[in-house]
Amino acid sequence: MNVQTRIPTTDEAAKTLEALAQELEISPHRYEQAEKSYRSLGDWLNRPASTIRQFDPQVHVQGSFGLGTVIPPISDDEHYDVDAVCEFRNLTKGQIAQEELKRRLGHEIRSYAASQGMKNPVEEGRRCWTLVYADGAQFHMDVTPGIPNAAEQRSRLAAGGLDEAFAGTAIAITDRDHPNYRIISQDWPRSNPRGYIDWFRSCMVKGREQDRSIALDSTEPMPDYKGRMPLQHAVMILKRHRDIMFADRFDERPISVILTTLAAHAYAGERKIADALFTILRGMDRHIVQQNGGALLIANPSDPSENFADKWVKRPERREAFFEWLAQARDDFEHVAVLSNEQLIAEHLAKGVGLDMAYRAKKRATRGFAAPTILTGGLVRNEAQARSSAVQLHGDRRNA
Incomplete structure (x- = not known):
């Protein structure tokens, strides 16, 4: 994605991304x-x-x-x-x-x-x-x-x-x-x-x-987010893309607080989910500060003395994984943005968010369709790998 230029998003792609965000709501x-x-x-x-x-x-x-x-x-x-x-x-x-x-x-x-x-x-x-x-x-x-x-x-x-x-x-x-x-x-x-x-x-x-x-x-009470806002939906989409991409590399995946923090910094008040998503993807890495010596800083906004990226020094593969993910997310969603054919949108979206999720979003966006039973082997295989890895990781949670 050219980070200097706004990606023109078709109405069909914008509608599907909005539907995707709704499908991701629990x-x-x-x-x-x-x-x-x-x-x-x-x-x-x-x-x-x-x-x-x-x-x-x-x-x-x-x-x-x-x-x-x-x-x-x-x-x-x-x-x-x-x-x-x-x-x-x-x-x-x-x-x-x-x-x-x-x-x-x-x-x-x-x-x-x-x-x-x-x-x-x-x-x-x-x-x-x-x-x-x-x-x-x-x-x-x-x-x-x-x-x-x-x-x-x-x-x-x-x-x-x-x-x-x-x-x-x-x-x-x-x-x-x-x-x-x-x-x-x-x-x-x-x-x-x-x-x-x-x-x-x-x-x-x-x-x-x-x-x-x-x-x-x-x-104090658990917030009532029945009506979520574009920033929340954009973060949810990015987290899903991260989960699929790193399904078999769990230890390297960018942690949610880094994605959320950089997304919130980059968000510029867009009213539409697609606009928010692409603004965030264009600008989130601009809020990573390079310190003397080359170490990177992503400050905790509620405690600026804490660096969310402090583990990147000893674990450089995590730093590399973040930028790998960001480049892939930009590329995946850029391809979706310019499409107007709902079937092609779903197929390209499936590469980043999973087959089932992509076609549920298509169904919601188009209000009814018959999902194909045969798609490219790569898409099916990616989804199967993601599910298999998720099952394997169940119970192996971060030692909080």
Whole structure:
């Protein structure tokens, strides 16, 4: 794709990309199921008999469910990830060690699982506890304990001359690999998931600040994204393309937070999904900063001292994989953009997003058709590989 020139998009291609975004939306039932689960856990942690109630534990969602950018897994055997934080508002880092805080939360989460009759054991990750729901639910919940850290974060960012705009929701979190994990210390790992959601939502309304028809609710409940905006839909399409392309190279695939951050930076307020997608593809790499020595920086907008691309130094294959993916995504969607024949659009789109998904989008866009039973072997093989790899990766989740 020529990044200096706007790609002319046919009406048929734009309509199919819009339909694709709608096909990638998970059902309201999935959102309701996840929201009910994390609210139920919050109620349990604050029940009268809770051993941690006095610390005011508040559970809130983070990650793709919080951003409204979650997409279906490639395989029905793969789970949705629901990422949550349990913030202990009546605790400070000077009162408890990371290990003890995590242990106390783990005790209550195990009690909660038992009370719900959950058969799968609670799993301990590096930073979180994982509740694995029954197979029919098709999701698991990672719950990370945290403590408010706004004052220290503001001070630290100010000292470094960095943006403090989102520091008010900063937290300190647990990490069993941290050197001070077992002792009381002021030095904890940092995070700010609510700040990141606030930043992303501010990007969603670029150019629409005066549009009173756009209302964004509090980030405390799981956001209601029944009416998603172009930035969210564009991110969902890019994530699907990434998932298909790296189905058999999972460890190298660009992580979602990098895709989401660069997409939000590049988004310029476009009202149509296709326009948003191509603006993002043209410009997302312009928001990667080259530092002295050649290292690349993708700053966390809610904590500018954190570099989302820090692992690219020790794992250069991940850096190469990102630029490989970006070039391929530009090429794939550029070919789709100029087509006006719905069948050709679907065939080209299938290379990037999968056969089933491409033809469901075509069906939605054209309101009814008979999908061909025979297509090029390459397309069928790519889809089969993606599904096979997704099944293989089920249960081999990132050690959060």
